Amino acid sequence: MDMLPHANCIIMEHRLVSGLNLRQVDVFRAVMKFETVTAAASALGSSQPTVTREILRLETTVGFTLFDRRRQRLHPTARALKLYHAIEQAYAGLDHINNSLHRMRTADGEILQISSLPTFAQSLLPEAVSRLQRETPGVTVEIDSGDPRNQSPISGFNFDLGLIEGDYDESTTEVIHLATFQQVCLIPRGHELANARGPLRLHDLDGQSFISLGPKDPYRLILDKMLDEAGVSRRIPVIIQSANAACEMVAQGLGITIVNPLTALSHAGDRAVLRPFFPDAKFVVSALHPVDRPWVDSAGKLVEHLKAVCAEVNARLKTYSDAA
Known part of the structure; x- marks a missing residue:
């Protein structure tokens, strides 16, 4: 960054004054963004001396040095980087407000x-x-x-x-309340359970490769409890957080799974078969x-x-x- 003149004359000891004004914020942001006073002045439609003065006033206002002056260049201090980050967050919030206003202006209705x-x-x-x-x-x-x-x-x-x-x-x-569904079982096509008659029951899962949802999923906790009480043991080659991803694992032939029917329906077809499951595990929407x-x-x-x-x-x- 370009060297600011008279930098060594700045004394910052306990000289905090009123908060930043928008002009100072704009100048500081431009210097940080474009990295030189010359480029910042050009972007602002201003002159180098004007930008230089504003930076000096800004440092006086905040009460500490924002730039180290070495070899005719400006180098942002750690405090300058933190201030820039805070300013960018504020501008992001303002951009969000402006974007919201734009959407409201251009929307045809609600x-x-x-x-x-x-x-x-x-x-x-x-x-x-x-x-x-x-x-x-x-x-x-x-x-x-x-x-x-x-x-x-x-x-x-x-x-x-x-x-x-x-x-x-x-x-x-x-x-x-929108609806209550029953959890279902999704099975790879060609699997031994794919053509079984009647709803699948807990004992049908014994010894099967099972694609399980994450350990904190409420429906997994319910199913685990039922299987434990029934003495049913599964092999769990994959644990995954997403029901959609679990269904895709089934479609790849990695095992069976029990998920909500909304997700299972979208995967039932050439590669996977949907079957009802008993006991009825309710899925409320x-x-x-x-x-x-x-x-x-x-x-x-x-x-x-x-x-x-x-x-x-x-x-x-x-x-x-x-x-x-």
Whole structure:
């Protein structure tokens, strides 16, 4: 970076004054970003002496040296790098606000914000959103693939509708039951259990290669407990967090798995067979709505489409049960 003149005359001892102004922030950011006073001045449409003065004033304002001056060059100090990081975070927040404003200005109608577990973003939402768009063409749907329960009610839920598995007991949200499904077994085509008659039972898993979900998955914990109580032992060659990935492992012939039917249905076909499983392990799908967030019309419409899609999925699953 270009050397600033008179740098040695700066005395910083306990001279903190009022906070930074926007001009100082812009100049500092430009010097850090473009690495020389010359380039920063050009980017700002200013002159080198002006930028130099602003940097000196900035150092006086903050009360410590931001640049080491060596061999006619400026080298950012550790404090300068930390300040730059904080400023960039602030600009990122401002960019987020501006992007949100832009989306609101350009949207033809409502903006519906959804926070959904990945399973539902890949299975239920595509069809439900398609129906919503046909019914309400102007709506813009923003989907965040995360667990809405991880958002803090203190800082505020940032969604109009959240999709979760199971129930949820929290006064900050309204819980809407969408559907209850039965967990199913996905089996590689050609496997000895693929053509067995009737629902699969716990003892059918004894000695089988089993693709297991992660150790903290609530449905794995339930299944493990049932198998332990029944004295059933499995071989577990793969443990994986994602139900979708577990199904793909099954399709590769690595073993069988028990997962939610929404995910299993998308993998049933040439490489894998879907079979009902007993005892019935319920898989509940719920929608969440923050009670302090006004309802948007499109959220209510999407809930109805989700219920319809869930009912259709349950009807498809019944054909597998009947066939078994």
